[in-house]
Amino acid sequence: MKPSLACWIAPLTALALLGACSKPAESGKKSYAFLTNGVASFWDIAKAGAEQAGQDLGVEVSVLMPDGVVQQNQMIEDLVIRQADGIAISPIDAENQVDAIDRAAAATHLITADSDAPKTKRLLYLGMDNYEAGRMCGKLVKEALPDGGKVMIFIGRLEQDNARGRRQGVIDELLGRSMDPTRFDPPDAVLSGNGYEILGTLTDQFDRLRGKQNVDDTLSAHPDLGCAVGLFVFNPPLILESLRAAGKLGQVKVVGFDEAEETLAGIAAGHVHGTVVQNPFEYGRRSIEVLHAIASGDRSVIPENGFINIPAREIRKDNVAEFQADLRAKLGR
Amino acid sequence: MKKQAGMFLVLVAVCVIAALLSPAFLGVGNLENLTRRIGLFGIIGIGVAFVIVTGGIDLSIGSVVCLTGCGLPWLLVQLGLPPWLALPVLLGVSAVVGLWHGWLVAVVKLQPFVVTLCGLLVYRGLMRGVTQSQSQGFGSGFQDLRWWSTGKLPPEAGAVGCALATLLLAWMAWRARKSGRSPLPASAAAVLAALIGGAIMQAGFQVPMPCVILIVLATLTAAFFHLTVWGRHLLALGSNEKAARFSGIATTRLTLLAYVACALLAGIAGMLFVMEVGSAQPSDFGNFYELYAIAAAVIGGCSLRGGRISVVGVVLGAALMQVLRNVMVLAFPSQQQLELAVIGVVILLGVLADAGMRRLPARK
Numbered sequence: 001m002k003p004s005l006a007c008w009i010a011p012l013t014a015l016a017l018l019g020a021c022s023k024p025a026e027s028g029k030k031s032y033a034f035l036t037n038g039v040a041s042f043w044d045i046a047k048a049g050a051e052q053a054g055q056d057l058g059v060e061v062s063v064l065m066p067d068g069v070v071q072q073n074q075m076i077e078d079l080v081i082r083q084a085d086g087i088a089i090s091p092i093d094a095e096n097q098v099d100a101i102d103r104a105a106a107a108t109h110l111i112t113a114d115s116d117a118p119k120t121k122r123l124l125y126l127g128m129d130n131y132e133a134g135r136m137c138g139k140l141v142k143e144a145l146p147d148g149g150k151v152m153i154f155i156g157r158l159e160q161d162n163a164r165g166r167r168q169g170v171i172d173e174l175l176g177r178s179m180d181p182t183r184f185d186p187p188d189a190v191l192s193g194n195g196y197e198i199l200g201t202l203t204d205q206f207d208r209l210r211g212k213q214n215v216d217d218t219l220s221a222h223p224d225l226g227c228a229v230g231l232f233v234f235n236p237p238l239i240l241e242s243l244r245a246a247g248k249l250g251q252v253k254v255v256g257f258d259e260a261e262e263t264l265a266g267i268a269a270g271h272v273h274g275t276v277v278q279n280p281f282e283y284g285r286r287s288i289e290v291l292h293a294i295a296s297g298d299r300s301v302i303p304e305n306g307f308i309n310i311p312a313r314e315i316r317k318d319n320v321a322e323f324q325a326d327l328r329a330k331l332g333r
Numbered sequence: 334m335k336k337q338a339g340m341f342l343v344l345v346a347v348c349v350i351a352a353l354l355s356p357a358f359l360g361v362g363n364l365e366n367l368t369r370r371i372g373l374f375g376i377i378g379i380g381v382a383f384v385i386v387t388g389g390i391d392l393s394i395g396s397v398v399c400l401t402g403c404g405l406p407w408l409l410v411q412l413g414l415p416p417w418l419a420l421p422v423l424l425g426v427s428a429v430v431g432l433w434h435g436w437l438v439a440v441v442k443l444q445p446f447v448v449t450l451c452g453l454l455v456y457r458g459l460m461r462g463v464t465q466s467q468s469q470g471f472g473s474g475f476q477d478l479r480w481w482s483t484g485k486l487p488p489e490a491g492a493v494g495c496a497l498a499t500l501l502l503a504w505m506a507w508r509a510r511k512s513g514r515s516p517l518p519a520s521a522a523a524v525l526a527a528l529i530g531g532a533i534m535q536a537g538f539q540v541p542m543p544c545v546i547l548i549v550l551a552t553l554t555a556a557f558f559h560l561t562v563w564g565r566h567l568l569a570l571g572s573n574e575k576a577a578r579f580s581g582i583a584t585t586r587l588t589l590l591a592y593v594a595c596a597l598l599a600g601i602a603g604m605l606f607v608m609e610v611g612s613a614q615p616s617d618f619g620n621f622y623e624l625y626a627i628a629a630a631v632i633g634g635c636s637l638r639g640g641r642i643s644v645v646g647v648v649l650g651a652a653l654m655q656v657l658r659n660v661m662v663l664a665f666p667s668q669q670q671l672e673l674a675v676i677g678v679v680i681l682l683g684v685l686a687d688a689g690m691r692r693l694p695a696r697k
Contacts, residue, residue: 039468040468040614041468044467067616187667187669188668208613209609213366213659213662217663218666220358220363221363221664221666237470241610
């Protein structure tokens, strides 16, 4: 007779219990995890911040970078099994991860950072208001193209809460609409107003070759493109690559988001008008600090509205050198 | 030959529709972009064709692309190796990968699907580990090296190339006639090559380097399969491995060769991809590219059962996919999310039409 299911389940359960009991933290140190939404240089900076906080507080910090929503959910489950004392997460698909996040929130302290999941039971959201940052980005576009023109938006993917807010902010600012973060224009609409024509939003799902091809093809289809807006950290460098190949550097304006090295170098060289930077170092550092405070019983760090604002900043040619120096110091490069 | 003619007509039809949908399609700049992409994806298509001919499959191409694509900037920028050392090192690594696959398949007799599936996981994982999953890029340096992917040859060079191709095809037509076969396909191709040469000069079309590299590699591959004994043996091996072995063909050595060729071409393409984009992220660089390669080979007339290859077909297959992608962005940027579905449907229609055409004469 074949061994019955119970024969298998018993030792497996024992093993799982054993694993659950042996916490990763030796010597009773508290352990926290920061779960990113992907692999990017942006997250390296957040990692530096989280690890800094770990050192300062004497706690264990692990920064995990998943490969997509499936792996992110698996990582959440693994962290719960590992009995992490707190999790900070940037959800990839906030709308559809409610169950996974709520399960973890019931088992441990959970906050969202960088991108929110408002429908979950997370304790708070730490980050910037992406819609406002998007409007900031839109203002930069207006500065670069004061007389209006054609604008195309390039972004990694649109499922994320932060991506939507950011994109909508750019659109609303350009079209001169009122502040309304809940608005959502479908990506298949050409929008115009105020002298600006927003041709559309092209996604690349994090395939960089694809991202560059999107820019190449846009330049072919619209030789009179006025401004290319790159909203994820790797988009502005790809825009620059494409413009360089087409010999259109400086001719087509570029407005970026985040602080890729190439973007900052592009601002210094005058090929990029400006970029809106978040503060990933602070996301990492503050997330761990807040989680540690909550796990130690201090719930006063949770604000009324559940939002800890780490505001975005605009970087233009006049402050780029100072910003670069500060960034290098933080990364220890 | 009929198959390639059919696929060529499908490609022409798609191009005509594309030009009608978007006037920008026929712009010189867009055609240069397109031929560069066809060059890049054509190279991995030809690579996998070597393995498909033996009746095998290589699922690790995307990961080998990641291995050399992230490896090149990593060696050059992080480790400070000079290009003359980094390039041979990565080619060597690719060749070893191919040799390893070939050995496991031909000597240990493991299934190619399993061997290369493990390769898919191992090489990407390795690269993520080695680079700590950090994005690897050239910064603003190595523009000379990157010329191999971003550079273009002047129209004159393209025209000379077309003239040579015309002569070669004319000679092939003459030979076909002499040996009693129809000279029509080769003559038609010769006329086409001459026309393309004229158009290149007329429009001032600069030939992107990946396209040149693809043409060179495709010509060498076609010559290998049609003019050398080894090529014939490889086809025989693919049709019936046992029969080939009993007739004294060195099947083990040939299988090794096929996997090495595939991995080498994937390695070369990986380096060209990263030279084109400027940076690579180990977690996603080259993801799914094996499927683009396999699709190009299959559209181009390679049978997954082995024993059949058409280098021209593979290039046409790669071209068809890139044209479709390009059209989606040019003409329907708002429907970009549907792109994969459109590509899939058009490929399926092409394969269906081909199957239908082959059944017609059989019914008579």
